[in-house]
Amino acid sequence: xxxxxxxxxxxxxxxxxxxxxxxxxxxxxxxxxxxxxxxxxxxxxxxxxxxxxxxxxxxxxxxxxxxxxxxxxxxxxxxxxxxxxxxxxxxxxxxxxxxxxxxxxxxxxx
Amino acid sequence: xxxxxxxxxxxxxxxxxxxxxxxxxxxxxxxxxxxxxxxxxxxxxxxxxxxxxxxxxxxxxxxxxxxxxxxxxxxxxxxxxxxxxxxxxxxxxxxxxxxxxxxxxxxxxxxxxxxx
Numbered sequence: 001x002x003x004x005x006x007x008x009x010x011x012x013x014x015x016x017x018x019x020x021x022x023x024x025x026x027x028x029x030x031x032x033x034x035x036x037x038x039x040x041x042x043x044x045x046x047x048x049x050x051x052x053x054x055x056x057x058x059x060x061x062x063x064x065x066x067x068x069x070x071x072x073x074x075x076x077x078x079x080x081x082x083x084x085x086x087x088x089x090x091x092x093x094x095x096x097x098x099x100x101x102x103x104x105x106x107x108x109x110x
Numbered sequence: 111x112x113x114x115x116x117x118x119x120x121x122x123x124x125x126x127x128x129x130x131x132x133x134x135x136x137x138x139x140x141x142x143x144x145x146x147x148x149x150x151x152x153x154x155x156x157x158x159x160x161x162x163x164x165x166x167x168x169x170x171x172x173x174x175x176x177x178x179x180x181x182x183x184x185x186x187x188x189x190x191x192x193x194x195x196x197x198x199x200x201x202x203x204x205x206x207x208x209x210x211x212x213x214x215x216x217x218x219x220x221x222x223x224x225x226x
Contacts, residue, residue, distance in 0.1 A: 004152075032212050043201055043217035044153065051212065088152050090215075097166060098143070098215065100152035 003027060004091050006101035014109050019076040021104050023089030026070065033065055033072045034090040038103065044088055048074065079108040112136065114218035116202050122224045128190035131221045134183070135204030142179060143215060144187050145201040153201055159185065189223075197225045 036044035086103040145153035161182040179185040205213035
């Protein structure tokens with residue numbers, strides 16, 4: 001079992017819909033959680049981070065964290081074709097160790 | 111502010127040849143990471159530096175891979191000898207503070223290595 005698991009996808013949604021991306025992790029010592037977006041042939045770039053249980057909203061993006069269930073998700077509202085990319089979940093422990101999932105590829109169809 | 115710089119961007123070598131990658135992190139970033147990313151997979155950590163100290167190199171295949179960050183700024187990752195399975199994208203990233211878990215990582219453009 002991988003330390004960080006993501007839905008393998010691909011996930012396809014129509015333009016304007018909500019895209020839901022999920023991530024589970026195994027290390028209960030994990031402290032911080034990051035969502036990175038990676039366009040094809042490019043390097044990852046940060047979308048959002050979350051440290052506390054609950055929801056965190058930033059524009060069209062909402063990150064949700066449930067430490068008891070070891071689950072973190074990313075919701076993208078009003079999805080746009082430009083959101084089409086691979087979304088990587090990264091989990092950091094308090095020792096600074098960072099582990100990435102294999103990503104979920106999202107396609108937003110016009 | 112300049113981002114993370116990596117060179118070369120692309121490298122094609124024959125198996126058993128040596129290869130080296132260079133990374134210059136964002137100014138003031140104490141933590142530097144080297145990752146390997148295969149197609150369809152997430153980045154896998156090879157080594158993490160806090161300043162000039164390698165604090166996590168547990169995933170670095172030390173029989174053929176080596177890395178250094180002598181002055182705590184730029185870093186070099188070397189493979190000698192390269193194998194076919196080393197073909198991948200090698201990503202360098204940096205973050206602001208050492209030791210903490212709350213810092214986002216900034217990635218360089220990566221070096222795409224092809225071993226023939």
